[in-house]
Amino acid sequence: MNGNRGEVVKVSGPLVIARGLAGARMYEMVRVGEANLFGEIIEIKGDDYSIQVYEETEGIGPGQPVTRTGEPLSVELGPGLIRSIYDGVQRPLNTLAQDFGEYIVRGAERPALDRSSTWDFKPVAKAGDKVESGDILGTVQESNLVVHKIMVPPGRSGVVKKIGPVTGNVDSEVAVIEGSDGPFGITMVQRWPVRDPRPVARKLMPVDPMTTGQRVIDMFFPVAKGGTACVPGPFGSGKTVVQHQLAKWADAEIVVYVGCGERGNEMTDVLMEFPHLKDPASGEPLMERTVLVANTSNMPVAAREASVFTGITIAEYFRDMGYSVALMADSTSRWAEAMREISGRLEEMPGEEGYPAYLGSRIAGFYERAGNVVCLGSDKRSGALSLIGAVSPPGGDLSEPVVQATLRVVKVFWGLDDKLAFSRHFPAINWLTSYSLYQDMVDKSSDEHLDALWSTNRKRAMGMLQREAELEELVRLVGIDALPYDDRLLLHGAKIIREDFLHQNAFDDRDTYTSLKKQFMLLKMILHYYDEAKTAMTGGAPLDSLIGMKVLDDIARAKLIPEDDLGQFAVLEKRITETIRGLTRQ
Helix, strand or coil, X not given: CCCXXXXXXXXXXXXXXXXXXXXXXXXXXXXXXXXXXEEEEEEEECCEEEEEECCCCCCCCCCCEEEEEEEECEEEECCCCCCCEECCCCCEHHHHHHHHCCCCCCCCCCCCCCCCCCEEEEECCCCCCEECCCCEEEEEECCCCCEEEEECCCCCCEEEEEECCEEECCCCEEEEEEECCEEEEEECCEEEECCCCCCCCEEECCCCEECCCCHHHHHHCXXXXXXXXXXXXXXXXXXXXXXXXXXXXCCCCXXXXXXXXXXXXXXXXXXXXXXXXXXXXXXXXXXXXXXXXXXXXXXXXXXXXHHHHHHHHHHHHHHHCCCEEEEEEECHHHHHHHHHHHHHHCCCCECHHHCECCHHHHHHHHHCCCEEEECCCCCCCEEEEEEEEEECCHHHCCCCHHHHHHHCCCCEECCECHHHHHCCCCCCECCCCCEECCHHHHHHHHHHHCCCCHHHHHHHHHHHHHHHHHHHHHHHHHCHHHCCHHHHHHHHHHHHHHHHHHCCCCCCCCCCCCCHHHHHHHXXXXXXXXXXXXXXXXXXXXXXXXXXXCHHHHHHHHHHCCHHHCCHHHHHHHHHHHHHHHHHHC
């Protein structure tokens, strides 16, 4: 048996042991069995090669062939990624559905990028230009929102010998470059191994906030462009809805959504909604800037790891063009469970709760691929890759290993609370336990570019919410009537912040997205009511009248004020002032 072809000696679920693959390397892709199933070598012991198979291994048995491919798990990168939906190993699901039916046939394979689609390449470089890795040779209009930049692949450089306008598929040669080892052609497509981070010139500190349109996030726990965040929470607390909201409304230019081991209907929601929802910045359908990677819960467990790395490699590719990219991974717990299963079948020494000892380093390696960077290329353009991962700890236990390993590397923690979810408060982000390490940077940026009172109002509102939590302990012991009037008014003000600012309806067209300007005006109006009421109470106005005014109904409805009619806030503030001062004069 030659070194390119071995045979199966053992099958244990998604793990296959093969022999006779002399010269094979770690993480090399192989094809297993007569059905040519996708597999990846993950352990080598002498002549025994352990292979995790990304498809169901039913029917595979000893003696069946295993064939080397000679390359690691890689993805195709080029025009045609936008608007596509792939499985974990970048097979195009829409093409597979057309050719094989509604269910994926084992061993089915189609090119990730459609070779029947033609693209118009427009050069920006010219013959005689000296180019280096990452330099932009030309552009392709991939969608109404995305201009796809054809770049010199990493590790290549030279002088452009030939370049010109080309109309063709992704395999069409668009340029010839004279390198140090001779001329080589450039097509519209690159291949890149998913486990290797794409190189950058250097990493920078995140400096710009990534607005999401979600008030509790943007105001209290913001994430930066190029930052990392995690959304842990028990089942039913709204992790997926938060991820969907971020994918819809985050001000990223490209969104890569990875459904890793989640329910199929959740990916269906994305597929059904995104073509109809409009990007608030451009008015174009959201699908015009989105790539989907779907590895649902009924797909083979081993492919969950592939889906995570496939998604982030695609995201890095668009980042290298100079775009701001957001990747949503839902959920990394399913990936960790897949690692635990494979590790158990490999008979590795288990770590905490049965997870492999390398769980922390794998998760850290994933999140460290995010960042605000200077891309390769002589123009020194910058790009950003923001990474938001959902974590699903059993029973909502935040001391669980996957959550703790994630919290060690991310800078934003949006802790979901099942009590808030069961009381129908969404997003169910607990404002007392969540945090953002980007807060100071975002406060400085917002004070400079939005309003000088942004950080002051935010700190005041958070102080009221924290004081409310302290007072609730007293109320449970002695009752609300024992509290002084100042504290009772503060409880009422904090309640308005909770119900009329933090609470946000994802399914209401007017409330699902809130601009930063509207967020500031809404919170400013609530604090204005509290300040006026406190002053009036000092002047003798009765508390019951202050917390029972009809104008409070207008405050509750203020979050539904349209984005193009924000002048209503000034009118409402004036009405609040007149109503409260009228109580003082009585």
